Amino acid sequence: MTTAAKAQTLIGLYDAPEILRVVNVWDVVGARAVAALPETKAIATAGHGIAASFGYDDGATPRDVMIDMVGRIAASVQVPVTADLDDGYGDAGETTRLAIGVGVVGANVEDRLKPFDESVAAVEAIVKAAEAEGVPFALNARTDAFVRAGVRPVKESIADAIQRGRAYIDAGATSVFVPGILDAHVTRQLVEGIGERKVSVIGIPGALAASEYEKLGVARISYGPLPQRVALTALQELAVSLYGGGVVPSGLPALN
Secondary structure: OHHHHHHOOOHHHHHOOOEEEEOOEOHHHHHHHHHOOOOOOOOEOOHHHHHHHHOOOOOHHHHHHHHHHHHHHHHOOOOOOOEOOOOOOOOHHHHHHHHHHOOEEEEEEEEEOOOHHHHHHHHHHHHHHHHHOOOOOOOEEEOOOOOOOOOHHHHHHHHHHHHHHHHHHHHOEEEEEEOOOHHHHHHHHHHHHHHHOEEEOOOOOOOOOOHHHHHOOOOEEEOOOOHHHHHHHHHHHHHHHHHHHEEEOOOOOOOO
């Protein structure tokens, strides 16, 4: 498929009645392993995971490194790829143009609770850049209304997320990513305030199951750095076993 066709496919996955489940990857071999599964409809990259794999703190990966890696991932699979592009690197429009140029058809771009007008302007710049490239880019505009809330009451974070979310959708975002541990009561308010099939969540310990979020009208669930932590845990456990005189398990599939 062309880049534009992949982008349209990804938007259709957001709009579908079934919640879009994306397993976050951080390199090519992981992307291929996940994409080989028949259940995989799209791939999401993990900004945290890519940063860790290159030795950077989360959010500190240089733009050229990030664009190179997400491009390698996009080129390695046939399904649509949506990338974590941190906060847009100070020029969200240009970052989007670069991402589209390497085959990425959607992205998370976080507001980091920057001033409201500045955050909306970043969304507008992303949408404008995508239109100029002729690609219906699936922007999963992230608001940090919960993860950067500090000690403010939950109701204030809900109101902030809804205000920002509505503005991002009005500016052309496909969906609004609200990371945090969201229970059914909070999720219901976010969906009612931002829109049915317009809210994206993260699956982390303490969060609801994907099927529960689906019933509440959520569009997408991703898993951030958790898949990488699971893989690294397995690696450490194997190392401990080998150091203790163990052997590599037989029957491993040749995924690399």
